[in-house]
Amino acid sequence: MSGETKCAKLLIAVVATICALVGGVPGQSVDSSKGSEAGEPYPNMPSIAPIGVRIAKYFDVPPSSQGPVIDPAKGYRLQDMGSGLYMITDNAIQSMFLVYDHGVVVIDAPQNLAAFIPKAIAEVSDKPITHLIYSHSHADHIGGAKALGGHPIIIAQDETLRLLKRDADPNRPLPAVTFADKYTLRVGNQMLELSYHGNGHEPGNIFIYAPKQRVLMVVDIVFPGWMPWRRFAVAQDINGYFAQVEEIRKMDWDTYVGGHVARAGTHADVDLQAEFNNEVKQAAATALATTKPGEGLNPLDKNNPWAFFDQYIDRVAAQCVNTLTPKWSTKLAGFDVYIWDQCSSMEQTLRIE
Numbered sequence: 001m002s003g004e005t006k007c008a009k010l011l012i013a014v015v016a017t018i019c020a021l022v023g024g025v026p027g028q029s030v031d032s033s034k035g036s037e038a039g040e041p042y043p044n045m046p047s048i049a050p051i052g053v054r055i056a057k058y059f060d061v062p063p064s065s066q067g068p069v070i071d072p073a074k075g076y077r078l079q080d081m082g083s084g085l086y087m088i089t090d091n092a093i094q095s096m097f098l099v100y101d102h103g104v105v106v107i108d109a110p111q112n113l114a115a116f117i118p119k120a121i122a123e124v125s126d127k128p129i130t131h132l133i134y135s136h137s138h139a140d141h142i143g144g145a146k147a148l149g150g151h152p153i154i155i156a157q158d159e160t161l162r163l164l165k166r167d168a169d170p171n172r173p174l175p176a177v178t179f180a181d182k183y184t185l186r187v188g189n190q191m192l193e194l195s196y197h198g199n200g201h202e203p204g205n206i207f208i209y210a211p212k213q214r215v216l217m218v219v220d221i222v223f224p225g226w227m228p229w230r231r232f233a234v235a236q237d238i239n240g241y242f243a244q245v246e247e248i249r250k251m252d253w254d255t256y257v258g259g260h261v262a263r264a265g266t267h268a269d270v271d272l273q274a275e276f277n278n279e280v281k282q283a284a285a286t287a288l289a290t291t292k293p294g295e296g297l298n299p300l301d302k303n304n305p306w307a308f309f310d311q312y313i314d315r316v317a318a319q320c321v322n323t324l325t326p327k328w329s330t331k332l333a334g335f336d337v338y339i340w341d342q343c344s345s346m347e348q349t350l351r352i353e
């Protein structure tokens, strides 16, 4: 299915859902006089639209967050990272490959790049793909593995194998070589150091370091120039995610590849994201401490604990968004897209973990 067809189908599904919500579902009726009608916004409601509200125009993407342009006829761009290492990207998702004297090691095969990877390799090498490394199990990063063809040796962390067995997706073949903590791949005169540092995104997500090129690839943790994807890139353990950003920050490398967005990153990008993370944490902590539970709640909801907490949490998130907006809305692309998600997930982590 083409991207356009997918988008069209998604749009139809979304419109149908909205129509169902607005018009009511035939055969079901809700007596709205008993509740659930939208009321007044909270006091000091942020101007950034919360989840579920249509946005007329998102904030512009700052020039520093944009990558080099892509030739539309080609659909991807190839970036030489030095000494036989290359990044392939459509400016939304990224993978890499490493050329050695007898073959090519591919690192991640995203669904959206699978068709481009062989073409990109052919630009610089006539060698076959001999190895494929999975950064982690998620389909957006390795769902094009089967489409690559051939029979490369697939390498991943133990937890990735476990998750892929569970998912049983024919597009993501199981790795033949797995490891727990560290694995060094030596091919010809090239080397990659794979290591596992715990659950910063999902179990099995690894650090991939090319020592000769001084390039570190860690997928779905830091997004150079951008706000992390929603809820800190759907980190399963937000404290673990924060710790991993700090770990990346302290490591010795020159170029960071994050698996998403338009460009590779620098230490300044990682420092900026760490600073943002710490300020979200501080803003959410302050909002939790200073927001009064139950204030403004309809007395008719006094026996509804879910309503009590939801109303409190909404006000905490609104205060967190307000605190961060003046400084961060122009510093990281996509701030307005995901700041409500970040504040909501942060307050939850601080409240229950």
Ligand SMILES: [Zn+2]
Pocket: 136, 138, 141, 201, 220
């Ligand atoms: Zn992922």
